[in-house]
Amino acid sequence: MTKKEIMKKIIGNVLIPIGFVSGENIDSCWFIRKFKNSKGETARQVVEFYSSGWEKKLYMVINCFSGKYSSYRISDFVPDSREDGLPYSTMREYQLAVETYADILKQYGPDFFKKIAQPPAEDDYFRxxxxxxxxxxxxxxxxxxxxxxxxxxxxxxxxxxxxxxxxxxxxxxxxxxxxxxxxxxxxxxxxxxxxxxxxxxxxxxxxxxxxxxxxxxxxxxxxxxxxxxxxxxxxxxxxxxxxxxxxx
Structure with a gap:
């Protein structure tokens, strides 16, 4: 399997059942969920994976727009995490890194997605x-x-x-x-x-x-x-x- 096939299969098994769909471009692979927030406004969450251009590390970032735009790293929702990308040098190590992120999303993802879906209390923004x-x-x-x-x-x-x-x-x-x-x-x-x-x-x-x-x-x-x-x-x-x- 290619890296993107590995990503779609392993991460997809976690995110697709909770409403995400997959997408990709030449540099990254992501999963996106469109929903209505508690104010009935269109909102989206994106879980994106990418590798750095000069070192073999896999990174995950979570972006959300629900009244305002916010971006998060693993350290924002995993206790005591200092994660700075997961290194890999072989396809097997790449798959292990993807599986590690899948485990994190299984454990912490649902509650965190729910938390960041909440729009600001004030209405001073354009939808x-x-x-x-x-x-x-x-x-x-x-x-x-x-x-x-x-x-x-x-x-x-x-x-x-x-x-x-x-x-x-x-x-x-x-x-x-x-x-x-x-x-x-x-x-x-x-x-x-x-x-x-x-x-x-x-x-x-x-x-x-x-x-x-x-x-x-x-x-x-x-x-x-x-x-x-x-x-x-x-x-x-x-x-x-x-x-x-x-x-x-």
């Missing part, structure tokens, strides 16, 4: 569902905002758009995030519409394996992708100073 809504509904979100505020898009520059965004955010600071979630998505969509007048750009959904996120991507190497709703969210929370970075 995957919000990213999907911005990606799929940005045109209608922008149209709603423009109509409500009686704006003429043809007369608005990027700098004007940022000034409008700042004004509205200042009016909404201090309100609960849940009351501002839709507003921030509408502001983001509005900003994207203004940018499209002068730049070739589009909304793109990125698969980060543990979650999907939406960015405004430009057809220019000199302009980076913008996490517009996150930038606006941070301005609403912490002040408007950094929002000028959206003037491009």
């Amino acid at each position: 995957e569902e919000d990213n999907c809504r911005l990606f799929e509904k940005h045109e209608s979100l922008a149209e709603k905002f423009v109509a409500e505020h009686k704006l003429d898009l043809s007369q608005i520059s990027t700098e004007d758009a940022v000034k409008i965004i700042k004004k509205i955010l200042l009016e909404k600071q201090g309100e609960p995030f849940e009351n501002c979630r839709d507003m921030i998505l509408e502001l983001s969509a509005f900003y994207g519409c203004v940018q499209k007048k002068s730049h070739k750009c589009k909304w793109v959904m990125h698969n980060c394996r543990t979650h999907f996120t939406c960015t405004l991507d430009f057809n220019s190497k000199s302009i980076p992708s913008l996490y517009v709703h996150n930038d606006i969210h941070m301005a609403w929370k912490n002040g408007m100073d950094k929002l000028d970075s959206l003037i491009i």
